[in-house]
Amino acid sequence: MQYMTARHSKHILDWRRFVPFTMISPRLEGFTLLAPGRRTDLVHSENRIPLGAHKFILSFEDSAPRRFGFEADNALTRYMDAAIASHRCRRLIAMSNFARNRFLDQHRNNPALPALQAKLAVRYPNIVIGDTPDLLQDDDGKTLVLTFVGAHFARKGGCVAVKIAEKALAAGVPLRVNIISPLVMGETVWTDPSRPGFYDEYKALLNLDNVRHFPGLPYAQMREMLGRSHFGVLTTFADSFGFSAIEAMAEHTPVLGTRVCALPEVIDDGVNGILIDMPVDRLGMWLRPQDLSRASPAYEAYFRSEVDRIAEAALQRLAPLVGDGDRLRGMRRAAKASAIAKFDSHAASDYWDGLYDEVAAENVASVPRRREPLPNEAAAVSATGFGGVSG
Incomplete structure (x- = not known):
């Protein structure tokens, strides 16, 4: 609230x-x-x-x-x-x-x-921005640090985050990933494959040399960790808004996210973050296979393939930024400016x-009407598409 x-x-x-x-x-x-x-x-x-x-x-x-x-x-x-x-x-x-x-x-x-x-x-939504300096203003970006924050580990993109870490190790890309999550996943989360054993392969990746896992952190420490990261990670399958994105931006940190739900309103691709395309419907919601049970091997295969696709696309966007301190600082300035312009408390x-x-002051018998002008509506997507682009 x-x-x-x-x-x-x-x-x-x-x-x-x-x-x-x-x-x-x-x-x-x-x-x-x-x-x-x-x-x-x-x-x-x-x-x-x-x-x-x-x-x-x-x-x-x-x-x-x-x-x-x-x-x-x-x-x-x-x-x-x-x-x-x-x-x-x-x-x-x-x-x-x-x-x-x-x-x-x-x-x-x-x-x-x-x-x-x-x-x-x-x-x-709004957030306390603060006037804290950029904790990475003198960083050269030779080792990228990514931080994922989210209770729902699979839905919000934790599986993607650890998969990025695995792929970075294999490709020799200097990259570290922080995971702040109690690892809630499975049957109780509407996007997730429901079989508990499905997640063993992703839990194992939490033990990689370039991954650190925190079941939870005090809020101030979480914000500081975001501030010491080159990107916040919200590679989500379904998120009405995604508060961790604006928490990252408030700490000067651009966001690696997916082009789904409200995130395209928050992340300007290549400016204050990176957006990875997703299959979405005309409202921008993730198009998951509706004819497959979440308990089925077919749904598991689809979810696994999407995690791998998003992680691969993300690494392809991140790798060229390694050591590019000027570009990273530009994205950080843009992230902070976005937070101030849109989300200042x-x-x-x-x-x-x-x-x-x-x-x-209004009489409850009167007809309720807003007084402020309504912003122009986002263009409606006339058909389902990939990344919100109509086909």
Whole structure:
């Protein structure tokens, strides 16, 4: 939630606990009840509709309402749709243009779409940038350091990261990889092959001479490690946004990522990072084989081949940068500038505080409409393609 609110607010923000209906069923992720407490003028919720709130703002990272696991409309999904269309829902704030486009597609047949569009806006997540100097400003880049951060090891690109390390050793490319992850993977992660033994080959790569694995680090140490890296790694298969990318940029560090979901909005290929193409649908979401069970050998073979392809493409982009200190410093300057321009917490606090003032003063009987101009929508992709390019 802190990524999508005022970190330096002039208001009193009551960080209220909510009822985790997902403990009953993972399908019940789209709504919640707030724990009782003092009176509120306005509720701002992330991803979950706050039932019973007099007035609320709903920000979201991918779709709204969340209806994962519900393949068809039912009384519950219709109730959630009605809640965000009601006057009680004063604003809908998408975390990215990707999220906005996914929302519009989700509601393309909803009669309430004009009312939803009228209160729909986009605001990127924010992060404390700081004025710390570039920790690698005098580095010659003769040995590249990559750092992967993510709990979901396979989904977010940890398998790719260690495969890059293996390929670099074989090719004689001086490169080291840090892995910060508790190594969550498999059945519980919707992108992953489900058989536990599938990951043995990638776990073995954690023992390579050019790989260091940390099950976890304090936040400040993680940020410092990113700052001492030449690239943050987020070679993800599916990530609504990917906060580790902006955390890396805040530390002057460009990002090695995949061209999927919101990452093309964050990474300017060759400028503040590197983007590796992915097979995606018209919304920019990963096109995985829908006819294959995640437990099947065929799905495992596909996932393994994609990991290898992404790792090979990444190494081909990284190898020419070894020893090119001038180019690396240019990318680092661009990464820091991108973080300041798009994700600075002070600018975000001004936005959110102004929005809270505006919405708190509105009569709940009035028609909710955003006042700020909406950025131009990203061009829609008319057909599925590779890397988001229509075919």
